[in-house]
Amino acid sequence: MMAQAPSAIKSRSELRQRWAVLRPTSWRLLVWVLVAVLLVIPSLCFLLQAFSPRLFGQGSAWLTLANLSSAFHQGFARAMLDSVVVGVAAAVLAVVLPMGLAILVERTDACGGGAIVLGLWAVLLAPSYLIAVGWEEIVLRGGILGALGLWSPGLQHMILGPVGVAIVLGLKGVPFAYFALAPSLAAIGGDLEAAIRTHGGGRLATLRILAPLLLPALLSGFVIVFAESVGDFGVAATIAASAHFPIATYLLYESISTFPANFGVAAVVGWGLVVAVGVALLIQGRLLRGRSFAVVTGRGRSSPRRQLGWRGRVGAAGFTGAFFLIALGVPLVGVIFSSVLVPFEGLKLSAFTFANYRDLLGVQGLGGPIRFSGEMALVCGLAVVALGAVLARTMAAGRSGVSGRLLDLTLVVAVALPGVVFAAGYIFAYDLPFLTHLGIALYGTTLLLGMAYVANSVPSSSRLLLGPFTQVQDRLLHAARVHGASGARAWRQGVLPLLARPILWAFLLAFAGIFLELPISELLAPPNVVPVSVAVLSVLGKANIGEGTALSVVAILIVLAFVGALQVVFRFLAPVGWRKWQEQRVSVAEAEGEELASIAAPAFAPVAEASLREGGGG
Amino acid sequence: MTLQRHRTRRRFVALLGVAAGAGALLAACGSTSSSSSSTGANTAATKTVPLVVYSAKNYMPGVGTAFSNKTGIPIDLVNHSTGTLLTRIQAQASDPQWGLLWIDGAAACAALDDQHMLLRNFEPTTGKLTSLGKELVPADKSYIPTAVTIAGAIVYNPKVLPNPPTNFEQLLEPQYKGKVGMNNPAISGPTYTFVAGLMHQVGGIPQGESFFKKLAANGLQVFSTNKVTLTALLQGRIAMAIVQNNAGIEFAEKYPQLKVEYPKESTLLPSVICIDGKAPKAQVVEAKEFANYVYSAAGQRVMKSVNPYGGWPIMQGETPAPLLPPLSSLPVQKIATRYWGGQEASVTQWFSTNIVNG
Numbered sequence: 001m002m003a004q005a006p007s008a009i010k011s012r013s014e015l016r017q018r019w020a021v022l023r024p025t026s027w028r029l030l031v032w033v034l035v036a037v038l039l040v041i042p043s044l045c046f047l048l049q050a051f052s053p054r055l056f057g058q059g060s061a062w063l064t065l066a067n068l069s070s071a072f073h074q075g076f077a078r079a080m081l082d083s084v085v086v087g088v089a090a091a092v093l094a095v096v097l098p099m100g101l102a103i104l105v106e107r108t109d110a111c112g113g114g115a116i117v118l119g120l121w122a123v124l125l126a127p128s129y130l131i132a133v134g135w136e137e138i139v140l141r142g143g144i145l146g147a148l149g150l151w152s153p154g155l156q157h158m159i160l161g162p163v164g165v166a167i168v169l170g171l172k173g174v175p176f177a178y179f180a181l182a183p184s185l186a187a188i189g190g191d192l193e194a195a196i197r198t199h200g201g202g203r204l205a206t207l208r209i210l211a212p213l214l215l216p217a218l219l220s221g222f223v224i225v226f227a228e229s230v231g232d233f234g235v236a237a238t239i240a241a242s243a244h245f246p247i248a249t250y251l252l253y254e255s256i257s258t259f260p261a262n263f264g265v266a267a268v269v270g271w272g273l274v275v276a277v278g279v280a281l282l283i284q285g286r287l288l289r290g291r292s293f294a295v296v297t298g299r300g301r302s303s304p305r306r307q308l309g310w311r312g313r314v315g316a317a318g319f320t321g322a323f324f325l326i327a328l329g330v331p332l333v334g335v336i337f338s339s340v341l342v343p344f345e346g347l348k349l350s351a352f353t354f355a356n357y358r359d360l361l362g363v364q365g366l367g368g369p370i371r372f373s374g375e376m377a378l379v380c381g382l383a384v385v386a387l388g389a390v391l392a393r394t395m396a397a398g399r400s401g402v403s404g405r406l407l408d409l410t411l412v413v414a415v416a417l418p419g420v421v422f423a424a425g426y427i428f429a430y431d432l433p434f435l436t437h438l439g440i441a442l443y444g445t446t447l448l449l450g451m452a453y454v455a456n457s458v459p460s461s462s463r464l465l466l467g468p469f470t471q472v473q474d475r476l477l478h479a480a481r482v483h484g485a486s487g488a489r490a491w492r493q494g495v496l497p498l499l500a501r502p503i504l505w506a507f508l509l510a511f512a513g514i515f516l517e518l519p520i521s522e523l524l525a526p527p528n529v530v531p532v533s534v535a536v537l538s539v540l541g542k543a544n545i546g547e548g549t550a551l552s553v554v555a556i557l558i559v560l561a562f563v564g565a566l567q568v569v570f571r572f573l574a575p576v577g578w579r580k581w582q583e584q585r586v587s588v589a590e591a592e593g594e595e596l597a598s599i600a601a602p603a604f605a606p607v608a609e610a611s612l613r614e615g616g617g618g
Numbered sequence: 619m620t621l622q623r624h625r626t627r628r629r630f631v632a633l634l635g636v637a638a639g640a641g642a643l644l645a646a647c648g649s650t651s652s653s654s655s656s657t658g659a660n661t662a663a664t665k666t667v668p669l670v671v672y673s674a675k676n677y678m679p680g681v682g683t684a685f686s687n688k689t690g691i692p693i694d695l696v697n698h699s700t701g702t703l704l705t706r707i708q709a710q711a712s713d714p715q716w717g718l719l720w721i722d723g724a725a726a727c728a729a730l731d732d733q734h735m736l737l738r739n740f741e742p743t744t745g746k747l748t749s750l751g752k753e754l755v756p757a758d759k760s761y762i763p764t765a766v767t768i769a770g771a772i773v774y775n776p777k778v779l780p781n782p783p784t785n786f787e788q789l790l791e792p793q794y795k796g797k798v799g800m801n802n803p804a805i806s807g808p809t810y811t812f813v814a815g816l817m818h819q820v821g822g823i824p825q826g827e828s829f830f831k832k833l834a835a836n837g838l839q840v841f842s843t844n845k846v847t848l849t850a851l852l853q854g855r856i857a858m859a860i861v862q863n864n865a866g867i868e869f870a871e872k873y874p875q876l877k878v879e880y881p882k883e884s885t886l887l888p889s890v891i892c893i894d895g896k897a898p899k900a901q902v903v904e905a906k907e908f909a910n911y912v913y914s915a916a917g918q919r920v921m922k923s924v925n926p927y928g929g930w931p932i933m934q935g936e937t938p939a940p941l942l943p944p945l946s947s948l949p950v951q952k953i954a955t956r957y958w959g960g961q962e963a964s965v966t967q968w969f970s971t972n973i974v975n976g
Contacts (some may be wrong), residue, residue: 075971142854240804242841246975257701258804258966259726260706293771310711343852343873427709438715444715497921520703523709527670527694537845538697548845 009504031394034387035407038064038455039414042425043141046140047274058263060407067264074255074265080272083248086166087229087276091177093170095218098178099185100319106185108306110316110522119324124175125512125559126328130552132168134331135159137338138236144337146611165599168239169229171327176228179464197534201522219284223412224463225551227277231416233519248272249418263424270421272556277416281409286464338356339549356546360554370558376446376531380453383511385503388461392469393403395462414459423523426452449524456520457510464509468502497575504570512559622829649797668692669904670717672707674700675889680718680924686910691904699843700726700807707735717901718908720764722809722862722929725755725959727761727892731766732960736760737893740906740943745913750945751932751950754888761892762909765921765929766973770800770812770864772879773848773870777838779857786816787834787883796837799847799856802974804966806843808862808887813965814958815885823961827968834973851876862887864927867941882949889929 047057050067053059082568105117106111137143139156158164194211196206208382236250248269255266308316340353360366391411395404476498478489496503516520521531530538532555670691671682696703700721707716707730714735720729730736738760747755747763754763775784779797783789785912789798801809817826830838838858840845844865851859852873859866863878870876893905893911911917918936920929926939938945 056709058708073971074967135851140855142852144855173731237842242839243847244975254802254804254970257961258707258970259701259704259810260729262963263704263709275914292911306664394909400824410706423707424705428712429705430712431715443710443713522698525704526695527668527696530697534698569912601941 009409026595028394031390031407032403035391037409037457038387038388038451039410039422041428042422043270043414043417045382045424045428046263047267047270047422049263050271053264058265058590067262067268070262071265071268074251075264076251076268076272079246079251079269079485080276082246084232084272084276086162086169086247087226089166090169090173090229091225093166093224094177095181095221097174097323098221099171101178101323102182102185103122103173104316104320106182108316110308110313110320110326112317116320119328120175120178121508121563122560123172123324123327124509125332125563126172126556127234128168128172128232129193129514129557130335131172131331132164132235132238133162133338133549134334135168137334138330141393142343144334146598147341158367160239162240163246165235165240165243165245168235169232171224171323172232173225174323174327175227176224180221180224181214184214200427201437216288219287221279223277223284224415227416228271229411231418232278233418233420237278243285253420254416266421266424270417273414275415276414278409281357281412293478309456335549336553339546339553343546354510356550357554360548360550362379366535366551369530369532370555372529373515373532374558376450376453377511380450380457381511382515383450383454384457384461385507386467386507388510389469389499391458391462391505392465397468397471411459411462414455415463417515418519418524419456420519422452422455423520426520426524427457443524444526445490446526446529449520449526449529452520452524453514453517456517457513460513461506461510462504465502474528494548500574501570504566508563508566511562516557597606640706640910656934657750661972663836665900666691667900667904668694669901669908670696670715671720671743671908672696672698672702672703672716672718672957673720674698674722675928676722676925677921677928681912681917681920683921684916685786685908687827688916689904691907701805704807706815711735715898716894716895716904718891718893719896720889721807722764722887722889723811724756724761724888724890724955724963725811726807727890728756728955728959729962730892731756731758731760735895737895737897737902737905737969740893740909742756742906742910742913744910745915745918748932748934758954760888762912763777763890763932764912765889765931766806766945767791767887767889767929768863768880769808769815769885770860770881770938771866771884772858772860772881773851773866773876774858774879775851775875775877776877778854782858782877782879783881784879786819788881789838790829791955792836793856794836796839798833798837798908799839799841799850800860801847802840802842802970804970804974810962810966811958812860812862813865813886813942813969814961817965818885818958819883823965824966827972829974830969834976840974864929866899867927871941880943880948880950883951884949886950886952889931 048055049058053064054062055068087325099117101120135160138145139151139159140146140157143151145151145155192210193206196209201209231250233249233253236247237253240247241250252269255262255269266552310347314458339356340352340354341352391407395407396498399402427443430448435442436554474493477490480494481487484495516533517531518533518537520593521533522537525531525534536548536555538549539551648729665879670690672680674696674697677699679693679695682695685691692698696706696716698872700705700723703719703721707714707719710716726738726826737756740762741755742762750766751763755767770786772782778961782794783791783794787793800812803810803813813826816829817823820829821828839850841850844861846870847861848855848858850856856859856933863880863884866878870878883920891909893902893909897905912921914935915935918931918933922931922936922939927941930938930942930945937941
């Protein structure tokens with residue numbers, strides 16, 4: 001009895017701790033209220049259409065399986081299978097490639113580590129549809145390869161088919177996987193490698209022992225890229241749409257765009273995406289359950305960096321250059337060329353023109369859309385970062401509990417749901433007669449549009465910030481409080497400097513996404529308001545293909561200019577402590593990428609948590 | 619313990635206060651910034667409220683501005699493609715937020731009318747319709763034809779394709795293998811009218827399905843919308859694009875290397891206005907006034923100047939823009955709007971499954 005008592009007490013205590021997060025403390029309740037209002041309620045309102053179309057006046061049945069049957073009749077099974085296969089292929093590619101980049105940045109003295117990280121951010125900021133369109137402009141018969149006499153039907157067939165879809169999505173996913181992998185790769189190994197070598201182990205033994213330790217980060221990168229890929233619409237609407245290659249998001253788009261719109265079938269596809277990501281998370285959990293990956297200590301030595309010879313340096317530069325050429329350079333060239341080349345004229349000097357850009361100046365009313373989208377991106381981007389930070393902190397603090405896991409699951413699933421689901425869900429949820437009678441007329445207001453923008457961006461941003469927040473030790477806050485700082489001051493002076501740069505990048509990612517966002521803008525923009533993406537479509541719709549492409553290029557340049565300006569402002573105007581910390585950090589890590597930490601840190605969390613535990617114990 | 623519970627309760631009360639404040643703020647924001655909400659249900663019919671116009675026609679905002687200048691009625695404009703507007707309207711089924719819809723394609727309006735969403739028995743009185751215009755008016759007067767376009771014109775580059783087809787059956791010939799592109803009728807509303815017209819022409823839905831299967835076997839390429847299909851033409855991916863004629867004309871004007879051809883039998887696609895039957899009375903009155911303005915000589919003049927390719931006028935005394943050939947010289951056909959409107963869901967679903975993704 002006596003022997004059992006401590007165990008019973010321990011298990012009760014663990015249970016209490018486990019469910020403590022479900023207690024309605026004001027903080028967590030507020031977080032869940034926000035998540036419910038922004039994400040859960042609109043998503044559920046959309047997804048419920050699958051089984052109860054009458055709820056929102058979309059049919060006569062309160063409960064039916066007809067939409068399920070109809071979805072299967074329309075090729076739902078094949079579309080889901082294609083999406084899953086492409087998602088897995090993209091995730092594998094996105095996990096393998098960053099491994100090479102992370103090894104170069106974290107484990108070698110190859111130069112350009114900071115540039116690699118900046119380049120990865122550029123890949124992250126580029127919309128997937130633009131990369132897809134850029135590749136189309138290159139490989140088509142009337143494209144650049146054709147104009148150079150290098151057109152290959154085989155290459156065109158490959159790129160504009162399933163392989164191309166997987167490659168584009170995989171390349172787009174590389175930054176996500178990199179930011180999950182790099183910190184782990186930097187964190188593990190110093191002592192372990194020394195121990196292996198001391199016991200006579202060679203490179204192979206080192207690899208055999210260290211590789212499994214990266215499993216959490218690899219799986220984490222895999223799951224987030226898989227979720228991003230199955231939920232991507234940009235590639236689905238471009239390459240996949242005309243390749244006789246149905247994928248789930250396109251079926252969803254077709255179901256909503258057709259007349260009469262079939263929200264029921266679209267909701268079934270939405271459920272398919274939710275289940276696919278849920279299964280991926282389940283597999284991830286199964287593979288990691290019961291195993292310990294805690295290898296990082298507070299006293300550990302940093303990983304040794306391998307000195308590269310000239311061959312190694314050339315190889316590293318070649319690998320990095322090839323990656324960025326394929327991921328960013330080639331599609332960018334494609335898009336820019338299509339905006340400055342006169343169609344049907346071939347690739348000659350006289351065929352180049354800036355007329356499309358000149359004509360843009362003559363298109364009336366473009367200033368309004370740019371200003372409106374800029375303001376929305378600024379305000380909503382700040383809201384996204386604030387909420388993302390709160391969510392990241394909540395998840396980092398309560399990830400072992402049910403609430404933390406539920407929040408984690410909700411956000412990953414939200415990543416896989418296309419923006420159009422939120423947009424339609426917002427109409428169902430917030431354009432209801434009883435709300436109107438209460439005087440809450442949200443539909444058709446800028447406020448609702450902003451809420452949807454925030455909802456669409458916050459899942460990615462919160463996961464981006466999760467890694468850095470997981471790494472911040474509570475002892476920092478405690479120390480500041482012990483020294484008399486208020487709670488706010490402890491955060492501002494003790495923690496914010498450590499998180500300044502990840503927060504800045506999360507804001508920029510949200511800014512870029514909101515500035516160029518289309519489906520939500522189309523369905524929720526108030527009357528007399530034209531966001532940039534809608535203006536681009538409108539210009540394209542008036543047969544001005546070249547001008548439309550030019551406007552896309554200009555919009556992206558605006559985003560990049562904003563990113564650059566904010567970086568400069570941060571470098572010169574951020575508080576000295578923030579910059580000093582940054583410089584120290586870079587000098588210690590010798591690479592800028594490390595502080596960006598992991599995006600999908602559920603996997604990295606065991607490593608980080610172990611670090612905190614062992615560091616604390618030491 | 620008591621202190622902690624007391625503190626928790628205080629926090630909870632504070633939280634409720636914050637939530638209530640936020641709710642009030644939302645309500646305030648919503649009610650102040652949405653000038654077009656249906657809270658105006660109690661508004662007296664004489665009071666001027668903004669008229670919420672959902673338009674897919676390039677006539678807007680020009681016609682809207684002219685109307686506002688003349689009448690003093692402000693327009694709240696939502697300008698998107700037909701598909702996006704219909705999605706918005708359908709999603710708002712439980713609480714409609716639109717007043718007047720102006721799109722290409724009577725079939726969609728007929729379907730909305732079947733759902734009892736439209737105002738019936740209204741016809742503008744400020745202009746006289748031509749005989750073709752009169753034929754387009756539905757029996758219950760639930761929508762108002764304003765012009766006609768053609769659903770399936772062929773845009774092509776004579777240098778690449780010197781001999782374009784003169785009728786749609788020729789598209790099955792080997793010389794056009796892999797050269798034909800069109801929009802996905804599940805996404806592009808006007809394209810459904812083209813598909814329905816072709817099915818009507820070959821004898822019905824089963825024969826039409828058989829025709830499109832043969833066309834797919836002959837390398838038909840399907841893209842999402844006009845702009846994607848026409849871009850594919852520029853890129854050399856296809857040699858001819860089947861699109862709505864006004865999009866084709868605008869494109870051919872921008873790229874003079876291209877020509878527009880009207881094969882036999884091209885299907886007429888009316889532009890129509892319909893009015894939300896559940897809109898507040900004040901908006902219904904204004905919507906009627908707007909339709910009357912469109913039918914008036916002044917409105918017709920503005921339409922022609924704002925968008926000369928918007929369609930052939932159907933008002934007596936009005937002439938089409940110079941780039942539009944005389945409608946009487948073209949091999950066109952009309953299809954039964956109600957019948958084909960009722961088939962839209964099943965036909966587009968079949969097309970998606972068997973042609974787009976097949």
